Amino acid sequence: MIRRVYLTGVRFLIEKTELLKELQEEVEKCINCGFCESVCPTLPASGFRSSIGARGRVDIASALLGELDKNGKSSLAISESFYSCLDCFACLQVCPAGVNAGKVSHLGKSIIADSTTLEINERKAIADMIVSVTVKTMNPLGLRKECSKWSGGLEFDSASDTLFYTGNMYQLMPYSKKLSGVERMMGQKATDAMARLISSHPGLSRLTGLMKDDALEREMNRFLQDIYALLSAAKIEMNYLGEDEPYPGTFIFDLGYISEFRRYADRVTEIFHQKGVRNIITVDPHTYDLLKVQYPKYVPEFDFDVCYYTDFLDALEFEKDHALTTLHEPCHFTLREEAYNGPLKYAMKITDVVLPDRSGKKLMCCGGPDELLFGNLSDEISRERFQQLKNTGAGKVLTACPICYSNLRKDSSVQDLSTYLKTHLKI
Ligand code: SF4
Ligand code: SF4
Incomplete structure (x- = not known):
């Protein structure tokens, strides 16, 4: 029993050291150019509060590491900045130094969850x-x-x-x-x-x-x-x-x-x-x-x-749809290192898809991941994204993620890909 507690404690210390090292490596790449601010959805939605944008998150992480290095503890208020990150990785796509402010935020949340290095309880x-x-x-x-x-x-x-x-x-x-x-x-x-x-x-x-x-x-x-x-x-x-x-x-x-x-x-x-x-x-x-x-x-x-x-759907045949249709691609497919494009491939089998300006690696998140903790921010982002999709002139908006659907369903033109495919399936 004592041995198990000891080993758990050792693993915990190793995990914490690795976490701080990983965070350090990510933030020290930043050259402070600000390109990431042009694509981070939370920055404009927050009224341009720098701490709620990509560069601000990297700056806060850097200040946090500085305090920990100097005092072993930090009294900085960091929770709003890191928890409001959507984890979309749009910032990574434009950063010339390869910084991922989404990853920085996730590591920041891990420090909050661990809480042993913070003087104030920042956990939600x-x-x-x-x-x-x-x-x-x-x-x-x-x-x-x-x-x-x-x-x-x-x-x-x-x-x-x-x-x-x-x-x-x-x-x-x-x-x-x-x-x-x-x-x-x-x-x-x-x-x-x-x-x-x-x-x-x-x-x-x-x-x-x-x-x-x-x-x-x-x-x-x-x-x-x-x-x-x-x-x-x-x-x-x-x-x-x-x-x-x-x-x-x-x-x-x-x-x-x-x-x-x-x-x-x-x-x-x-x-x-x-x-x-x-x-x-x-x-x-x-x-x-x-x-x-x-x-x-x-x-x-x-x-x-x-x-x-x-x-698994390659063997299926679908009826053609001639209505103009757009697709909101999911960040967790399109903006990840190994991009996956199954939804787009299948939507294009059925219809001519017209994508919004912000699509592919320039994609903008629907704001959904913020819904529970930052409802107003999430609303603001989803309104903006919905408008971008409507600006394509498409009469139908497809989503391929329950969070995206739930956040973007602002009128009856929004449909989940599953139902769209099923409706057009040739029996
Ligand atoms: S784009 Fe990259 S290098 Fe530039 S401020 Fe943002 S994180 Fe730093
Ligand atoms: S992951 Fe998304 S929300 Fe988070 S800092 Fe990057 S662009 Fe902003």
Whole structure:
């Protein structure tokens, strides 16, 4: 027991040292040119507050490292700057020095989550709540049964080693939309008090199940059913874990709780092994990116083949659509090192896609990742992005991510790619 505690402590110290070293290496590349500010969506949305822009985040990280180097502790207020980063990586695409302010922000959040080097507690109560409920129930809101309801009446092959893995992202959107509204209505203090109560009594998380956008839930369930229908039409035999499906830990990772994420990802990997999984079909870009890129870094035993559902649709034929259509590409596909363009490829099979000026490596995020903690910022960014998509003159706007859909659905022209593909499928 003493040996285990000692080893955990040693690993924790190594992790912290590596974290600070990685942050140092990233920020010292900055030549302070400001190019990143021209593409960072949070800067204009915040009224050009420099601390809520890409260069400001790098500057704050640099100041933080300076304080830690001098005093071993920091009293800087850093949470708003790092937590408001969308993790879109638009800044990296234009930085001549190769700095990724998204990565800087993630490392900054990890320092906040660790909290041993900060004099003030910068952790967000709602982030603590999500992490503690996820660790306890393997779902951010303790709603595993609710998250499996979309599959009622559908048939899966429990003997298949190919897993249809929702990652719970489509199912959680109706709740996060409402939770964000509750914070705006009740205010920060009351929301924090509720979050702290749930953190210490994770069983109460089921109360959040009462806060749900029913109309959005119906839409999200339909998208999952349409993805299932497409894969079935392509004759893919697949298993689905239903209520046993573990959430992948996306929020835990995104919020910077790295030690917790490492342990959690171990548990998820073990469940996949126990269920005989070899191939994982993901249905959203966040889960795809997490499993494909982050899991192998943190879990050496993670040896699964991870794909996105459009990888399996080559044999299908689709009816042509002559209406002008645009696509909002997901940041977690298009702005990542290994860009993935499955959604664009399939949209182009059906229709002539007209892309907005900010597309490809110049893509602008929908603002969705900020919805829970910075609702107003998120609204402002999504309005701007929606207008850019409408300015293409297209009558239809396609999305390929539940977060993007949830944030951009400002009129009936917005549709998830799954339903668009299913509607045009030649039977
Ligand atoms: S573009 Fe790169 S080098 Fe220039 S200020 Fe931003 S992070 Fe620094
Ligand atoms: S990742 Fe996106 S939101 Fe974060 S600093 Fe870079 S451009 Fe701005």
